[in-house]
Amino acid sequence: MADRYLSFAGTAPGRFLTHRLGLPQPAELRRDALDGGLLHLTAGRTDLDLAPVLGRTGLGPDDDGRPAAVVLDATGVRDVDALTEVHAALHPVVRSVAVSGRVVVLGAPLDPDDHHQAAVQQALEGFTRSLGKEIGRGRTVNLVRLADAAAAESTLRFLLSPASAYVSGQVIEVGPATDPPAAVPDDPEHPLAGRTALVTGAARGIGAAVAGTLAGQGARVVVLDVPQAEREARGLAERLGGTSLALDITAADAGERIAAAVPGGLDVLIHNAGVTRDRRLVNMPAEHWSSVLDVNLASVLRTTDALLAAGAVNRGGRIVATASIAGLAGNAGQTNYGASKAGIVGMVRSLAPRALREHGVTVNAVAPGFIETKMTAAVPLFIREAGRRMNSLAQGGLPADVAETTAWLAHPASGSVNGQVVRVCGQSLLGA
Numbered sequence: 417m418a419d420r421y422l423s424f425a426g427t428a429p430g431r432f433l434t435h436r437l438g439l440p441q442p443a444e445l446r447r448d449a450l451d452g453g454l455l456h457l458t459a460g461r462t463d464l465d466l467a468p469v470l471g472r473t474g475l476g477p478d479d480d481g482r483p484a485a486v487v488l489d490a491t492g493v494r495d496v497d498a499l500t501e502v503h504a505a506l507h508p509v510v511r512s513v514a515v516s517g518r519v520v521v522l523g524a525p526l527d528p529d530d531h532h533q534a535a536v537q538q539a540l541e542g543f544t545r546s547l548g549k550e551i552g553r554g555r556t557v558n559l560v561r562l563a564d565a566a567a568a569e570s571t572l573r574f575l576l577s578p579a580s581a582y583v584s585g586q587v588i589e590v591g592p593a594t595d596p597p598a599a600v601p602d603d604p605e606h607p608l609a610g611r612t613a614l615v616t617g618a619a620r621g622i623g624a625a626v627a628g629t630l631a632g633q634g635a636r637v638v639v640l641d642v643p644q645a646e647r648e649a650r651g652l653a654e655r656l657g658g659t660s661l662a663l664d665i666t667a668a669d670a671g672e673r674i675a676a677a678v679p680g681g682l683d684v685l686i687h688n689a690g691v692t693r694d695r696r697l698v699n700m701p702a703e704h705w706s707s708v709l710d711v712n713l714a715s716v717l718r719t720t721d722a723l724l725a726a727g728a729v730n731r732g733g734r735i736v737a738t739a740s741i742a743g744l745a746g747n748a749g750q751t752n753y754g755a756s757k758a759g760i761v762g763m764v765r766s767l768a769p770r771a772l773r774e775h776g777v778t779v780n781a782v783a784p785g786f787i788e789t790k791m792t793a794a795v796p797l798f799i800r801e802a803g804r805r806m807n808s809l810a811q812g813g814l815p816a817d818v819a820e821t822t823a824w825l826a827h828p829a830s831g832s833v834n835g836q837v838v839r840v841c842g843q844s845l846l847g848a
């Protein structure tokens with residue numbers, strides 16, 4: 417369903433009226449290209465050699481004082497005095513950042529042996545989230561904690577591109593370079609060329625967008641959905657040049673059947689299938705509880721275990737599971753759903769280091785907020801409006817926003833991004 421308020425707020429009378437009435441003033445997000453150059457600032461002494469990485473983002477230097485993106489390297493901030501430089505660097509430029517522009521703050525891992533460094537590096541998190549809430553005009557603010565500029569290249573490219581339009585207020589940790597270093601794709605437009613990706617629940621909604629984006633980046637996709645959705649799944653697979661697999665993911669042998677369908681193994685596994693059966697706990701039948709837990713969590717655990725044990729996820733592989741802000745913040749009427757999605761977060765945090773060590777596979781999660789899908793279009797008007805506006809960008813996200821975030825996590829060069837839960841929620845006020 418079209419967001420008519422967003423379109424109206426973009427007109428001259430809309431801007432006047434929303435301003436006078438103190439209503440949310442969402443800006444149309446740029447999802448095609450960023451409008452301007454890149455401004456690179458530093459706070460504290462830094463050893464990070466960012467120039468080569470930033471040079472490959474496709475953004476030229478800012479030459480008109482209206483940057484589309486600002487990168488503040490604050491990795492060298494180790495005490496409160498140096499924190500002053502964060503203010504000094506951003507205070508004069510923040511107003512001039514273009515509509516739907518980007519601010520990316522770079523921080524260092526917290527030093528367990530230096531509580532002053534840890535204090536001020538953690539301070540950057542509160543700073544980033546606060547600036548994200550006040551900057552407005554469709555602009556995003558994110559913090560990346562990194563140890564190595566090259567290992568963070570895919571992450572910086574994502575955050576400094578239109579692909580991250582609906583990702584704001586996030587703290588992303590990028591680990592050290594992997595050994596061997598992550599493969600750099602020959603063709604940057606098709607980084608997934610030659611790779612096989614399976615997306616569960618891909619016949620429609622977010623899953624269909626994810627399958628489309630991965631195929632667009634060169635992957636051979638397998639569109640998995642329940643037998644009742646076989647026609648849609650097959651149609652989409654044909655359009656994307658992939659294959660479909662009619663399978664209820666809760667089947668006890670789902671992992672084995674997936675492995676049999678991809679004899680060369682999987683390079684990308686996207687756990688997207690999900691269901692809701694909303695009721696308050698007092699009214700919730702046991703069946704509502706168990707069916708949601710089974711689709712959203714138990715089947716993810718079961719198939720992941722089976723596929724890893726069978727060696728069916730290739731080395732350098734990527735697993736991305738789908739959580740939700742309801743799993744982070746909780747939501748009335750969704751104790752079953754909230755539990756299942758919080759379970760995904762627990763799985764990712766525990767499995768990620770082990771899966772990387774033992775199988776060379778990363779495990780991350782996306783946590784969508786309010787995304788414009790058939791599911792959210794069916795929500796009653798006032799609840800839908802509240803869901804749409806209660807985030808820093810004052811609008812819902814699109815399935816493409818979740819798909820782009822998934823594609824960054826699935827990128828061959830994202831091997832140092834592991835165990836992360838990245839919200840695609842426009843910095844939702846829920847659980848922020």
Ligand SMILES: NC(=O)c1ccc[n+]([C@@H]2O[C@H](COP(=O)([O-])OP(=O)(O)OC[C@H]3O[C@@H](n4cnc5c(N)ncnc54)[C@H](O)[C@@H]3O)[C@@H](O)[C@H]2O)c1
Pocket residue numbers: 616617618619620621622623640641642645663664665666688689690691711738739740741783784785786787788789790791792
């Ligand atoms: N739409 C949102 O705003 C939103 C917000 C947060 C999280 N999410 C999560 O994102 C994912 C996709 O959501 P969506 O809005 O596209 O939902 P959707 O209902 O449009 O699509 C879900 C797909 O999963 C499939 N599916 C359901 N049970 C299955 C099973 N047992 N085996 C195989 N396939 C199964 C369905 O047939 C459907 O095609 C879900 O995990 C959902 O919980 C969505």
